[in-house]
């Protein structure tokens with residue numbers, strides 16, 4: 001790891017959520033293209049039109065003092081088909097994006113997979129087919145070969161938990177299944193693919209470091225009883241450990257495996273794959289932090305998960321239950337939440353960072369942190385004081401964790417500019433810069449952009 005690198009103050013996006021140009025530049029169809037079109041849902045066909053405006057966007061970041069840009073590569077833009085043929089137009093697009101970052105002094109922080117699986121692999125079973133893991137390895141190797149001379153920070157996957165749980169258990173993301181056994185299988189294949197990617201990176205002798213990005217939800221219990229402690233462990237395995245333990249130590253949590261093995265056929269977990277997991281551990285952890293997981297012991301009822309990405313602002317709380325394991329508390333009247341029902345809880349970030357450091361002793365980047373709000377962008381600069389307060393509180397939590405020994409090396413606001421929020425369309429805005437989706441995709445920095453710029457300048461001059 002490069003220990004001389006500066007602290008990264010940046011922001012983040014993802015290919016499907018911002019690029020648009022869904023049929024340009026030789027791009028193949030992604031599973032999100034197919035799923036949203038087929039279900040007649042708001043889609044990212046144009047998104048923020050970043051494909052055509054990346055230069056302006058990167059320049060705006062740089063003028064805002066940001067020294068790093070986390071973005072993802074689109075697999076269907078880079079690889080044409082199941083045979084693994086490379087799309088040179090896609091390579092040219094990312095070459096130009098990466099070069100533009102360097103031109104403006106912005107470090108590219110690249111995620112290889114942020115959920116847009118090529119439809120040609122979904123047609124073959126997607127993450128339920130281990131061939132997809134091998135195809136990912138090929139795709140990752142192409143990325144290292146073509147961009148590795150200019151990219152020093154790589155992440156294999158963005159949030160395995162979120163796309164696997166949503167795709168195979170909740171059923172609100174493609175492939176829209178509600179099947180715990182398939183969910184466990186897809187989860188394993190994704191972690192296996194990640195390890196294959198890390199191994200390919202090491203074997204190729206590329207410079208730089210490679211990690212994984214996890215949607216990080218530190219677990220709290222409602223009280224100190226034994227029952228709650230056990231529920232917390234189940235929740236931690238579900239929300240964190242199956243990714244973090246596996247990526248950081250190469251070992252799946254054994255109590256989770258024991259439990260799953262009682263219920264499902266896990267014969268696909270073979271010694272050679274377990275060995276790959278051990279050999280494919282990461283250099284760093286990217287943590288996306290939105291909120292914690294507050295739990296109480298399981299009482300009754302079937303497995304039931306919140307579906308809050310329904311396309312409209314969240315209405316009232318729902319039960320989140322994993323049968324036999326735990327229940328998540330969402331109905332505490334003291335909780336401060338966003339209008340989509342996400343708890344705002346900065347102290348979870350401080351305590352979580354300390355805990356992750358205690359467990360894994362790895363460098364950490366906060367690869368996403370932000371607040372989604374339905375904002376009116378038609379009245380000039382958005383006065384998003386709530387976003388400024390959110391960022392201040394979370395940055396303070398990071399600093400407190402650093403003082404307690406956490407090796408945090410970067411902070412990326414989600415998101416660089418307004419973009420498409422999965423299933424919520426473009427109403428749920430996270431950006432530092434407003435995008436007027438109705439009027440030519442014009443960009444207008446929000447008040448939070450100016451605040452972040454001044455904050456970063458203060459950090460750099462020590463004020």
Ligand code: BG6
Nearest residue numbers: 014158159162215309372421422
């Ligand atoms: C993270 C994802 O889970 O949260 C992003 O990495 C996502 O892609 C962000 O947009 C916010 O979630 P949402 O559903 O509100 O857009």
